[in-house]
Structure formats: structure tokens, C-alpha cells
Amino acid sequence: MHLVAQHPFAYYGALMALEHAILVSLAEKSATGYDLARRFDASIGYFWQASHQQIYKVLGRMERAGWVEFETVPQDGRPDKKVYVLTSAGRDELGAWTSKATPVEYLRSEFAVKLRALPFGNATAIVEDVRTRRRVHEERLAYYAESAARFYPDPDALRPDQMGAWLVLRGGMLAEETALAWCDEILQRLAPEETDR
């Protein structure tokens, strides 16, 4: 199953965080740009996405800043790998970053804009859109719940190094539950006759 985590609320505001996402990922395990791109397709990528193009660009910048180093690993039949490793300067930067408060990001939701367009637009299409979104959030929630059950069967007995990832997963589950609840509220107001599903 190839799911990408999403949410009814878009925000942005805190830019420049890709560097730090990569630092975290490399702190967990050294990797090539290609590896990172795949990790950003899953795990970390549920809450932070990046294309391989962007990752290569940022890795170059980080290397020039001295946060990472790479070792070229020749391969046969395929292009050489560049395996990136955190430097101590990179580890320092991670420490400094976690010591500063993260600004609470701006909420941004295109869907919310669309809801406000209700009196001026195609109401039936909007209701249909809500139903579609509801299904997507349902799937995602199921996927997160499954991951949680598989990787963290006993949340009260987590190893300290698993705590962060668990809490992130919990955040994703809470967000999806909320998104679902919101869809239900909307449907109840806009299409009350069909209280199905």
C-alpha cells in the first residue's frame, strides 16, 4: 500500500525545515540521496515530503555547510552511490535546532476556502468532494492504526528511542480522526437525509 499522509489543514510558514528533516533522518541512519527520497515517501514522509530533486539540492548545500559528508561507493552496473553521513557539526546543528522553539505554523486549507464558496458554487459537487475526502481519511487512519499495532504493540513499554516516532504517529492518527469527524459534521449539515455509513 502506497499511501502518502495528508490532512485537511495545510499550513506552511516554517520554511527551511527540510535541512533538519534530513539531519534527523541521517542521525537515524546514514543514507544516499536516493534512500532519503524513499524514506520521505514513507515513514518521515507521512509528515514531511520532499522530491529527490529537492533533496539532492539541499544535500549539496548541507555538505558545503559542513553538516554532512559523503563517501562515494562504486557499484557495477549502476551509478556510483554517495553515502551521506552526519558530521559533528551536523549533530551540533540538530542540537541547536531542537533547543529553539518551533513557530506554530499557519493554518492553510484550500478546502476551507471551498467551504466558504458554498453560496457561490456547486454545492452538490462540494458535498461529493467531502465524501471522497472522508474515504481518504478513513483509509489513512486505518493505515496508521495498522502501523501502530505492528510496530508499537505495547505503547506503554516503548524504548526511549522509539518515543518520538510513536508520538508522531499518534499525531497523524489524531489528525485523521479529526478530519473524519469534520467531514461527518459537514455532511450532517449539508446532506442530513443520508445519515448512512
Place this chain on the structure above:
Amino acid sequence: MHLVAQHPFAYYGALMALEHAILVSLAEKSATGYDLARRFDASIGYFWQASHQQIYKVLGRMERAGWVEFETVPQDGRPDKKVYVLTSAGRDELGAWTSKATPVEYLRSEFAVKLRALPFGNATAIVEDVRTRRRVHEERLAYYAESAARFYPDPDALRPDQMGAWLVLRGGMLAEETALAWCDEILQRLAPEETDR
């Protein structure tokens, strides 16, 4: 109180939506770029922000596309106003946009990245950050609840044209409640001794 709505989850992905946010805003009421910027500081701005610079840029683009027109209103002692009005092409575009599904946006949370950095960073600072964020979400929730009580005292007797705005406000409240709940879960795991507040 000058609050800007925010959320622990940043997303983005669906770009180019500022045009549609402006279309909705102008459909509600004709306005100058300056007016729009102020509206984006409040109401719609709780869920969609834009600077005046960006708004002027986009208004120019929309005017060239024929979605809006403006009338220059001279004033004394201040610069002339350009009052923008939706054209029928603009109204068509709004209709077309609401007829298409909005892609479910990507979740993006810098704070989630920071949680994953727990084993490699300053854990006490991260806990302090969570407490700060908790307070922010608490304030916002209170602010939304107050707005809801003032503008929509009886949610079961809404006029049809108020429905969209009400549902958006509800989304904001749900999001803030969830953000709060997440902060509490995090604090319970990372600083269980102080189950204060």
C-alpha cells in the same frame, strides 16, 4: 486581540489557491487590495493568509485573466482606491473550481520532525516547546469559541449563506482541540510527573 489561526500540521501542495480565495472574498463583497489584505488578516485569514504584496500581484493577474474588474475611486488626502468587482467570467471560474475535487493536501509538520529528533536533541527544550504550543492552541480555541458564540449563537438555525463560514469555524475549532489533545499526550509521555494544569 489579533490572532492568526494556526495548526500543528502544515500542509501545502495545492498551490494557486489564492486566486480562488480572492474570488470567494470578492463574491462576498467587492473590495480593494487593501481591504482584501485586512480580511486575510482576520476571517478568511484564519485559514488562508496572504500579504498585501502577494494580493496586489495576484489581483493584477486576475484582472488580465478577466476574472475581476476594478473601478478607480479618487479620494482626497489619500491615494486613489481600486475597487475590484467580480466579472461573470470570475463567477464562472468560481463555479468551475467548486465543481472539481480539491486534492487532499499533504500533511507537513516541522514540529513532527522535531519530535522524531527527540533521541538526538535537547529533550527538555522540546518539552518546554510543547508547553508553549499548548498555550497557543488553548488561546486560539478560546478565540474561535468566542467568535462562534457571538456570530452563530444558534448553529441549528443558520441561514444557508452562513453555513460555509460556520463549517470552516468548526474545522478550526476541531483542529485546535486536536492540537491540544496531542500536546497533552506528548506531555504525558515525556513529563508524566507533572500532570498539572
Place this chain on the structure above:
DNA sequence: GATCTCATGTAATCAGTTACATGATTTC
């Protein structure tokens, strides 16, 4: 024969931010 995986990038474009610019009127 087509598509997928591995592995690296460059180039063009775009939405949005930050900084800069102007100038009268009103409020503290």
C-alpha cells in the same frame, strides 16, 4: 517490448516572503 528499480542530477518556472518605497491623515 514496456515498465520498474537504482542512482544521479540540471533547467525553467512559480508561489510566496522580505525588504524597500511613497505620502497624507489621524491618534497617542
Place this chain on the structure above:
DNA sequence: GAAATCATGTAACTGATTACATGAGATC
């Protein structure tokens, strides 16, 4: 006298997207 409000923008920059490029090996 300083700051805020009204009202419009331009310029430089940046994070990120989309499109383009290459090339071998493995799977369908």
C-alpha cells in the same frame, strides 16, 4: 514627535514543483 491607518506598489530572493536527461539491470 512617534506610531498607526489608508493605499498602492517594485525588487530581490528562496523553497519547492515540474519537466527534462541519462543509463544499466530486472521484472512482467
